[in-house]
Amino acid sequence: MASPTDPRDEPGGPRLSRRAVLGLGGGLAAVGVAAGFGAGRVTGAPTAAVTDDAEGTYPFTGAHQAGIVTPAQDRLYLAAFDLTTTSRDELVELLRRWTTIAARLTQGLSAGPFGPASGPYDAPPDDTGEAADLSPAGLTLTFGFGRSLFVGTPGPDGTPGEDRFGLADRLPEGLVALPHFAADDLDPARSDGDLVVQACADDPQIAVHAIRNLSRAAFGSATIRWTQLGYGRTSSTSTAQRTPRNLFGFKDGTANVKAEETDALAEHVWVPASDVDASSEWLVGGSYLVARRIRMRIETWDRTSLREQENLVGRTKGEGAPLSGGTEFTEPDFAQEGRGGAPLIAVDSHVRLAHPTSNDGVRLLRRGYNFTDGNDTLGRLDAGLFFLAFVRDPRTHFIPMQTRLSSQDTLMEYLTHTGSGLFAVPPGIPEGALVLGDDGTPVTTDDSPFVGQQLFA
Amino acid sequence: MASPTDPRDEPGGPRLSRRAVLGLGGGLAAVGVAAGFGAGRVTGAPTAAVTDDAEGTYPFTGAHQAGIVTPAQDRLYLAAFDLTTTSRDELVELLRRWTTIAARLTQGLSAGPFGPASGPYDAPPDDTGEAADLSPAGLTLTFGFGRSLFVGTPGPDGTPGEDRFGLADRLPEGLVALPHFAADDLDPARSDGDLVVQACADDPQIAVHAIRNLSRAAFGSATIRWTQLGYGRTSSTSTAQRTPRNLFGFKDGTANVKAEETDALAEHVWVPASDVDASSEWLVGGSYLVARRIRMRIETWDRTSLREQENLVGRTKGEGAPLSGGTEFTEPDFAQEGRGGAPLIAVDSHVRLAHPTSNDGVRLLRRGYNFTDGNDTLGRLDAGLFFLAFVRDPRTHFIPMQTRLSSQDTLMEYLTHTGSGLFAVPPGIPEGALVLGDDGTPVTTDDSPFVGQQLFA
Numbered sequence: 001m002a003s004p005t006d007p008r009d010e011p012g013g014p015r016l017s018r019r020a021v022l023g024l025g026g027g028l029a030a031v032g033v034a035a036g037f038g039a040g041r042v043t044g045a046p047t048a049a050v051t052d053d054a055e056g057t058y059p060f061t062g063a064h065q066a067g068i069v070t071p072a073q074d075r076l077y078l079a080a081f082d083l084t085t086t087s088r089d090e091l092v093e094l095l096r097r098w099t100t101i102a103a104r105l106t107q108g109l110s111a112g113p114f115g116p117a118s119g120p121y122d123a124p125p126d127d128t129g130e131a132a133d134l135s136p137a138g139l140t141l142t143f144g145f146g147r148s149l150f151v152g153t154p155g156p157d158g159t160p161g162e163d164r165f166g167l168a169d170r171l172p173e174g175l176v177a178l179p180h181f182a183a184d185d186l187d188p189a190r191s192d193g194d195l196v197v198q199a200c201a202d203d204p205q206i207a208v209h210a211i212r213n214l215s216r217a218a219f220g221s222a223t224i225r226w227t228q229l230g231y232g233r234t235s236s237t238s239t240a241q242r243t244p245r246n247l248f249g250f251k252d253g254t255a256n257v258k259a260e261e262t263d264a265l266a267e268h269v270w271v272p273a274s275d276v277d278a279s280s281e282w283l284v285g286g287s288y289l290v291a292r293r294i295r296m297r298i299e300t301w302d303r304t305s306l307r308e309q310e311n312l313v314g315r316t317k318g319e320g321a322p323l324s325g326g327t328e329f330t331e332p333d334f335a336q337e338g339r340g341g342a343p344l345i346a347v348d349s350h351v352r353l354a355h356p357t358s359n360d361g362v363r364l365l366r367r368g369y370n371f372t373d374g375n376d377t378l379g380r381l382d383a384g385l386f387f388l389a390f391v392r393d394p395r396t397h398f399i400p401m402q403t404r405l406s407s408q409d410t411l412m413e414y415l416t417h418t419g420s421g422l423f424a425v426p427p428g429i430p431e432g433a434l435v436l437g438d439d440g441t442p443v444t445t446d447d448s449p450f451v452g453q454q455l456f457a
Numbered sequence: 458m459a460s461p462t463d464p465r466d467e468p469g470g471p472r473l474s475r476r477a478v479l480g481l482g483g484g485l486a487a488v489g490v491a492a493g494f495g496a497g498r499v500t501g502a503p504t505a506a507v508t509d510d511a512e513g514t515y516p517f518t519g520a521h522q523a524g525i526v527t528p529a530q531d532r533l534y535l536a537a538f539d540l541t542t543t544s545r546d547e548l549v550e551l552l553r554r555w556t557t558i559a560a561r562l563t564q565g566l567s568a569g570p571f572g573p574a575s576g577p578y579d580a581p582p583d584d585t586g587e588a589a590d591l592s593p594a595g596l597t598l599t600f601g602f603g604r605s606l607f608v609g610t611p612g613p614d615g616t617p618g619e620d621r622f623g624l625a626d627r628l629p630e631g632l633v634a635l636p637h638f639a640a641d642d643l644d645p646a647r648s649d650g651d652l653v654v655q656a657c658a659d660d661p662q663i664a665v666h667a668i669r670n671l672s673r674a675a676f677g678s679a680t681i682r683w684t685q686l687g688y689g690r691t692s693s694t695s696t697a698q699r700t701p702r703n704l705f706g707f708k709d710g711t712a713n714v715k716a717e718e719t720d721a722l723a724e725h726v727w728v729p730a731s732d733v734d735a736s737s738e739w740l741v742g743g744s745y746l747v748a749r750r751i752r753m754r755i756e757t758w759d760r761t762s763l764r765e766q767e768n769l770v771g772r773t774k775g776e777g778a779p780l781s782g783g784t785e786f787t788e789p790d791f792a793q794e795g796r797g798g799a800p801l802i803a804v805d806s807h808v809r810l811a812h813p814t815s816n817d818g819v820r821l822l823r824r825g826y827n828f829t830d831g832n833d834t835l836g837r838l839d840a841g842l843f844f845l846a847f848v849r850d851p852r853t854h855f856i857p858m859q860t861r862l863s864s865q866d867t868l869m870e871y872l873t874h875t876g877s878g879l880f881a882v883p884p885g886i887p888e889g890a891l892v893l894g895d896d897g898t899p900v901t902t903d904d905s906p907f908v909g910q911q912l913f914a
Contacts, residue, residue: 123762125766129774298585298669304581375683
């Protein structure tokens with residue numbers, strides 16, 4: 001291992017050597033490594049694009065974790081983990097390993113050398129290999145902590161959970177147990193978890209490869225609790241992105257908070273110092289991730305008239321314009337009346353109930369994906385929307401809105417929530433804080449930073 | 458509806474009008490329709506590529522169905538259907554509807570007008586809408602018939618199945634009930650089916666949209682029996698394509714039959730007139746589709762040494778070269794010996810047992826995909842290879858090889874076959890045989906062709 005170098009010490013940042021990750025000779029290494037950690041975005045994929053040639057990478061480090069305001073990539077693989085260890089030290093070690101691997105993978109490197117670089121040939125490769133010839137595909141990895149990490153899981157009889165890691169007094173106030181909502185039919189095997197990792201990329205093989213290698217590195221400390229594959233991002237997080245469609249065939253996320261709206265991000269997404277007491281200062285600059293697996297009654301929807309569909313949503317199906325007129329980005333005019341004095345946008349329509357004017361001005365940064373998980377025993381599609389939102393505080397930014405929607409929104413007739421998770425998402429590792437060896441691997445010492453480190457300070 | 462016109466009558470083929478499919482105004486119609494049916498390939502995706510701008514379409518018509526030698530797209534959604542009707546006429550009507558929809562979808566049109574073009578607004582849209590803004594993404598739709606379509610499903614006590622459609626005497630000899638293989642642990646809910654539709658595209662939303670709309674058109678006649686999503690094609694079907702990797706991290710399909718190998722296709726893929734008797738003449742120019750859901754023991758594999766992995770496969774993990782030396786496309790030298798006189802490529806290695814020299818010269822056209830279907834209750838990945846192969850006759854081109862592999866190939870220790878299907882794939886609809894109205898919709902009369910029509914002649 002070469003001596004540590006700080007990428008900030010070298011003008012233009014370091015050039016990572018491919019040599020040390022080759023192991024087995026040319027042609028096998030990951031591509032697109034000509035970018036230093038902490039450098040500005042090097043190349044990217046402003047629109048959804050999967051190509052063998054794209055070398056898009058996003059920096060792993062920054063004030064906030066990547067994968068939140070990053071222009072939404074087109075594919076998702078999200079995994080929730082439960083810890084099998086009860087050792088705080090092992091938890092920290094796991095987060096250190098994950099940091100190292102995530103810093104490498106997001107820059108287009110392998111999880112580790114293919115074939116032990118200097119060790120015996122008779123050991124498993126450090127990387128599972130299936131991403132070897134692929135581009136980084138804009139991979140981001142975003143880490144979060146579930147409520148059970150802090151206070152364990154209550155027993156069925158209501159007995160309190162166990163504080164396994166001495167973290168109970170660091171529980172952020174917003175990391176509540178979500179209440180039951182009207183449309184909930186939650187499967188515990190698709191809900192909650194101690195840890196979450198959101199992998200987004202423009203190639204599903206890249207996202208799956210990342211989770212697989214992180215899961216492998218967790219062996220002995222944590223196991224996967226549930227996972228969700230998603231495709232066809234259902235929100236834009238940048239004004240440069242086209243508004244996508246959900247499986248109801250409607251444009252979704254027109255009013256989403258976008259990366260370019262710095263003030264709105266500060267108001268609605270990032271946890272500010274003013275929100276927290278001393279115990280949860282570690283979360284400042286972070287966010288909360290709300291994950292909801294929303295199954296759509298596709299077959300029923302498909303037999304609904306166009307008029308009914310548009311009235312339920314409150315927008316036209318083609319253009320996505322509010323029924324009060326205009327084009328997609330025209331503000332809805334909820335007061336406008338049609339024949340007989342009824343509002344053009346129905347009072348129980350989705351667009352009205354989800355609009356900031358119905359929610360004390362609250363806006364969400366949504367980052368959801370469509371999912372299709374095969375068919376149920378009746379041949380019906382098990383498909384829908386995997387809702388992901390990053391919010392400043394779920395008590396103000398999700399619970400009131402979902403309470404209203406689940407009880408009043410007529411669209412709910414076609415929706416069932418089948419999975420749920422809420423996670424505190426720590427801030428990022430500051431630019432330049434990761435010290436890299438010349439093989440691109442962060443050099444970890446007792447002092448080196450890792451994702452979520454603030455929680456353990 | 459305009460009067461039928463034969464696209465062959467017009468130089469350069471017709472330009473399909475977008476107008477009639479718009480229904481709701483501009484911006485909603487499918488894109489990439491500037492291509493006539495039966496025209497040569499217009500634009501395409503020679504390498505895996507998903508972009509919002511690609512307008513790649515493949516012709517729906519031709520001597521063979523598309524989706525067999527078509528350069529393998531990067532995503533798959535395959536659905537097996539069971540018929541709920543017992544009416545031969547309804548079966549034919551279903552195939553006619555599917556032909557119309559497939560001819561439209563593969564050319565980038567919607568399944569039907571969004572919002573009834575001339576009908577009442579208070580009817581469901583003819584297309585579900587979620588592909589409205591997307592490119593055709595190289596969509597192909599390939600149709601096949603299962604053994605149960607001809608002879609029904611035998612009862613658990615061995616009683617013969619029912620010939621519901623008067624097709625028993627048209628059963629092709631090769632459409633056998635596959636024998637039990639050593640590594641089989643088949644789930645009936647993931648196996649067989651009366652009909653199959655393979656949707657391949659470079660965007661999963663396009664493939665899922667196609668199956669969804671075909672499924673919708675089958676309402677009352679057929680229901681989905683099982684489906685499989687796949688990504689990261691694990692074979693190349695064109696010499697222009699890079700060899701992809703499976704979830705073992707190895708290159709897969711190096712020796713695949715490629716579209717460019719016309720003689721090999723004739724020898725190994727297409728059903729020749731010399732193979733069939735009068736009852737199955739309808740299958741000449743068609744093929745057989747073998748589908749096998751092969752779960753990989755990922756976690757166990759990941760703990761196996763590199764040496765062991767390479768010995769099991771018989772190739773290097775990095776380059777994919779045979780262990781006898783050379784590069785990926787070097788022919789394996791099975792006679793070459795290493796230290797102690799043992800063959801460099803083990804006698805029970807996958808590459809040796811799957812090689813044509815071990816299989817009477819047989820080669821397959823493989824078209825498989827990786828799959829990841831979440832995790833089992835132990836947190837292990839439910840992932841692997843969805844094996845698809847098109848062959849001239851499964852009795853010579855699949856059963857002997859699989860019998861040998863499942864009993865001798867040491868790689869089988871890491872594999873379980875969990876689903877299986879065998880389907881007869883009829884030939885294509887000849888170029889120019891589909892008569893199109895000026896909205897791009899095939900004009901169906903009692904005489905107009907449909908997929909599988911030969912079976913009913």
